[in-house]
Amino acid sequence: MNTEYASSADVSAVAQVVAAVERTQRAKDAEGFLSLFHPDALWTTAHGKVLIGLDAIAEFTRAVLPKSDWDGNVTYEVVHTRFLRPDVAAVKVRQVYHAPDGDSEGAPLYVMTKRDDGTWLLHACQNTPVRVD
Template identity: 75%
Template sequence: MIASMNTEQATTTASLEAIAQVVATVERTQRAKDAEGFLALFHPQALWTTGHGKVLIGFEAIAEFTRTVLPTADWDGEVTYEVVHAQFLRPDVAAVKVRQLYRSPDGDTEGAPLYVMTREPDGRWLLTACQNTPVAADPA
């Protein structure tokens, strides 16, 4: 039983590290306005809802939007992403709450994305169902 628990703990730790790396890659690709690097993180049947409520169903819709919007985004690229909570729904499915902070001379803007990620048979974690939600300046 102890060996089994250690194996489960090691698997969970490795999964959490891999999930954190995906979120770090989201940050890196957003800063670089690297559409292709960002798109490499998505499951082929992904669902994405933008911070403005635009629903994108499937990789092609996400790719078309991202290739149009990300390279021409009118912000300076100063953004950070931090995993604040990860909850395993199954060993191969995780709900990941992220803190997103855009910095600009006009003030900071915060987001609270939720990423549902799935682990593929090859071990990669991919963005599968995501909601990018802005945080109101006064969330009363």
């Protein structure tokens, strides 16, 4: 972890955002999930759908998350954080969906930005499935 630009409070705050992603995904809580995004966010789903801006992310999330057919048993783990500047962090996450027929894994990259009030938000995110060959 590169913490050259980071305080321990920022390291903790970034990890708390990832924990909130896990919590809202498990609960299929679209509004809670959407509260984690910067208004100008960019999101690319695991299936390659590009969503630009919070309105597009919200439309997709509200349509998909509450109706998803998985049981909500998912875990998120921060595996690497690099602070690019004091107010920008790149966060590599290990995402595991646990299912009776076997687990599947994702490898999201979250670029987070820090607002003037100290809040960290998801700003540019790419969710990538991990293929098992």
